[in-house]
Amino acid sequence: MATIDLRDFIGEARFNRFQAGMLFWACFIITFDMYDLVVYGSVLPVLMKQWSLGPVQAGAIGSYGPVGMMAGAILFGILADRFGRKKILTASIILFSVATALSGFAPGPTEFSVLRALGGLGIGGILPTVIAMLTDYAPRKRANTMVAVVMCFFSVGGILAAFVAMLLLPAFGWQSTYWVAVLPLLFLPFMMKYFLDSPAMLLQKGNVGELRSALSKISGQAALPAAVEFTGLQEREPGSPIGALFTNRRGLGTLMIWVAFFMCLLMVNGLTTWLPKLMVEAGYALNSSLTFTIVLNVGGIVGTLVLGRLADAWGVKRVLVPMFVIAAASLALLGFGNNMTVLLLLVAITGACTMGAQNISYSFVSQYYPSFMRSTAIGLASGVGRMGAIVGPTFGGILLTLKLPVAMNFLFFAIPGVIAALAFLFVPLAAKAGGRSAGHPDQHTSNGAPVPADAASASP
Template sequence: MTTINSTEVIANSKFNRFHLGLLLWSFFIILFDGYDLVVYGTVLPTLIEKWNLSSVEAGAIGTYGLFGMMFGAIFFGTLADRIGRKNVVAITLVLFSLFTFLCGFAETPTTFSTFRFLAGLGLGGIMPNVIALLTDYAPKTMRSMIVSIVLCGYSVGGILAPLIGITLMPTFGWKSIFWFAGLPLLLLPIMYKQLPETASYLIRTGKKEKLIATLAKVSPESHFSQNDEVINLKTQETKVPIIGLFKENRAFSTVMFWTAFFSCLLMVYGLNTWLPKLMMEAGYGLNSSLGFLIALQGGAIIGTLIIGRLCDKYGSKRMLV
């Protein structure tokens, strides 16, 4: 009997079919995460005209989805520790795909807003858990690049929303682009079967057989047995009170992180929601206005890949500045 350190096995593994499958599924999920977020900005000019919405009412509808994301991130982040990230990924995928799909059947702003809030619960919980699952199994030498590639899925989805809007809305109306968001539901059974659960959760719940089978896929050149003893490096306690963020000379960096993140999200969600409408008010047609949204997401893809690579070379601190 030998001792297996699952953390070391994963960190020292070489990129193979197992990692590729996990990367592709993660990219697919984050793609629709981005699609479902940007799709509201794509239809906003049409909804304002159809439902005679004021700017305040249109902004409020967009905010309901973001409120859902806030609550979803908090709730599903906690739930993942209890039932596993794989199960939470499946639950949140159903939430944001189903209720974004149902937005295509909404006849009133109230119904539409309710569906956006419920979809937001899933959107808030999906990305942290997908990225955590991805990094849990990514080889150490490729971790940053793998995460950068998957995060590009968000921008690809952001490009897909206006592209599908340009293609479908003139013929099938604004509701059709919400129906496309239901596609992940059809692939959920296949995805759930192929996605792994995190090694730490399998160890904590005593699912040794499943863990050994997963590690054999992670590192095919290694030999594992059910008789081997499996250990996992303990991670540092994460339940730190907020006050702890301001201790030990962390106050300045905490405020800077909060300020940067707030400003980034204000810009991202503000432009994704209002850019097409702003460009139409500047005199551009609907399709041309949606083209600006495509350009915005295209820049995000290039920036993510370049800066992700530079972070590995020069460090995240410099690149953040």
């Protein structure tokens, strides 16, 4: 009987048309993930006038989406590891698409708020399942790059929302901008051809035929040997995936990852919210300040792609820690600069090292944990990160009310970057037992302890 090591079989496969299709539809979904959040800001002036909303009420409605996303990331991440990623990803897309499209028919703020929360719940379930699925089936030398490409489409979604609002709002009203969200539902039958449950889940359920089909698509081979034994995957551990986050010497790593995610998203969201205001406080005109925001986001896209390639070459942790340190240094220097060219360069570096590093962090998490708990791990890390994203704008607002010097505001925003770097630094990578060090999240040492992929950067 032939034996196939699933870890090596998938990891050593060449990137092919099927994986390109999987990547394309993942980017398509993530585009609408961000679209939903940004489009609210685009129609907010109209809604405030039509429904007589005050700033506080309008802000509260805007927070329902992110809160729903936080809950959805945790809930659907856990469910994906229990019932399969394909089912949960499909359910998340349907929930998000239907709730968002129906938001365009909401007669008032109450109904709109409920639908926004439901839409956020669906959106929250998309990222953990998509990233976990890509990691399950990505070639070893392309895994970080594939995640990096997908994460860039958050920015694409923001750009799309702005353009859609510009085109549809004057002619068809604010409702039409939400009806656009029905598109993922229409394309769902095409996407489902590329949605795959993890090999571990397929083996657990006894779906050997489906696993053989998936491996044939990934490898490009017409068929596998008739008689084959599958090896190379870690067996599901007893208990829940949530509990497994803290067993087998994962506890410290899990806590440090959560700290890093919270701090990084606090820094990113706080900075994107308050950067224009901070630059106005520094004496720049509003138009110039908005330019800094554009440069920050462009830097984030470029940084994500570059860091993805570097992570594939050197290991994710070796890239993340110095990038957060550089981000903190760039932010601190922003408060002392007065040359426009130098400031734009610092803002671009800040975007590359904050947004870029945060995006690559998802790849780190997806590789740090075994496949049977991967969606749970990403979902919980994302959920904790969303808490930081909610705190970030408030943190910036408090700083501004203190009337501190501009340089001090930037220094305070740099502190979360330093904490994130330290947190990732303390995430343990290698677990040794019996004189042997394993090098993949699905591989075991002799006592069963998992070891993240970064630990094997020098392993064959």
